[in-house]
Amino acid sequence: xxxxxxxxxxxxxxxxxxxxxxxxxxxxxxxxxxxxxxxxxxxxxxxxxxxxxxxxxxxxxxxxxxxxxxxxxxxxxxxxxxxxxxxxxxxxxxxxxxxxxxxxxxxxxxxxxxxxxxxxxxxxxxxxxxxxxxxxxxxxxxxxxxxxxxxxxxxxxxxxxxxxxxxxxxxxxxxxxxxxxxxxxxxxxxx
Numbered sequence: 001x002x003x004x005x006x007x008x009x010x011x012x013x014x015x016x017x018x019x020x021x022x023x024x025x026x027x028x029x030x031x032x033x034x035x036x037x038x039x040x041x042x043x044x045x046x047x048x049x050x051x052x053x054x055x056x057x058x059x060x061x062x063x064x065x066x067x068x069x070x071x072x073x074x075x076x077x078x079x080x081x082x083x084x085x086x087x088x089x090x091x092x093x094x095x096x097x098x099x100x101x102x103x104x105x106x107x108x109x110x111x112x113x114x115x116x117x118x119x120x121x122x123x124x125x126x127x128x129x130x131x132x133x134x135x136x137x138x139x140x141x142x143x144x145x146x147x148x149x150x151x152x153x154x155x156x157x158x159x160x161x162x163x164x165x166x167x168x169x170x171x172x173x174x175x176x177x178x179x180x181x182x183x184x185x186x187x188x189x190x191x
Contacts, residue, residue: 009053009057012049012052012053012057012188013049013053013057013060013061013064014064016045016046016048016049016061017045017060017061017064017065017068018068019045020042020043020044020045020046020061020062020064020065021042021064021065021068021069021072023040023041023042023044023045024040024042024065024069024086025040026040026041027039027040028040030162030165033158033161033162034154034158034162037158037159037162039162039165039166039169041170041173042065042086042090043062043090043093043094043170043174044170044173044174044177045061045065046058046059046061046062046065046090046094047094047097047098047170047174048185049061050094050095050097050098050101051097051098051101051102051110051185052185052188052189054098055094055095055098055099055102058091058094058095058098059091059094059095062086062087062090062091062094063087065090066080066083066084066086066087066090067083069083069086070083076141077136077137077140077141078140079140081133081136081137081140084133085125085128085129085133088124088125088128089121089124089125089163089166092117092120092121092124092125093114093117093118093120093121093167093170094117095117096113096114096116096117096120097110097113097114097116097117098113099113100112100113100116101113107175107178107179107182110175110178111171111175114167114170114171114174114175115171117167117171118163118164118167118168118171119167121163121166121167122160122163122164122167125159125163126155126159126160126163129151129154129155129159130151130152130155134146134151134154
């Protein structure tokens with residue numbers, strides 16, 4: 001029985017990863033924000049895997065999705081800085097949601113987890129962009145380094161609102177999907 005569940009989980013993680021990769025390709029910029037910040041809905045399959053199976057399954061979907069993106073699409077810098085940023089943002093968003101859903105097993109816990117994930121993702125990506133991601137991009141693209149003031153302005157006017165909007169948007173869409181899919185999700189969790 002356990003072996004059958006493991007195979008089912010492995011197949012589901014692979015399927016969710018492929019769907020997440022396809023959703024990642026359907027990205028678009030938000031008006032009035034820097035055009036290199038692209039929103040997509042690829043965290044939705046990772047969230048499904050995380051709440052149906054385990055947080056590790058959600059992290060695996062995030063990792064596979066970004067590896068597929070890097071190997072198929074490549075990176076302007078030659079190394080997967082954007083994919084790493086996407087992975088870190090996705091993990092920081094889905095883990096609180098998965099944890100609170102596992103703890104409370106209801107929509108209220110999931111909603112609180114998604115709200116907490118939005119806040120954590122927004123703060124974490126702001127800090128990581130300031131200290132790691134933006135400097136890495138400028139280094140590997142041989143671009144002039146941003147001054148501290150320029151980096152802070154970009155984060156406050158672009159990256160911070162982008163991640164907040166992305167988290168809120170995905171939360172709303174996921175909660176609508178969850179309401180419709182709840183019986184199916186519960187059946188999958190019970191097997």
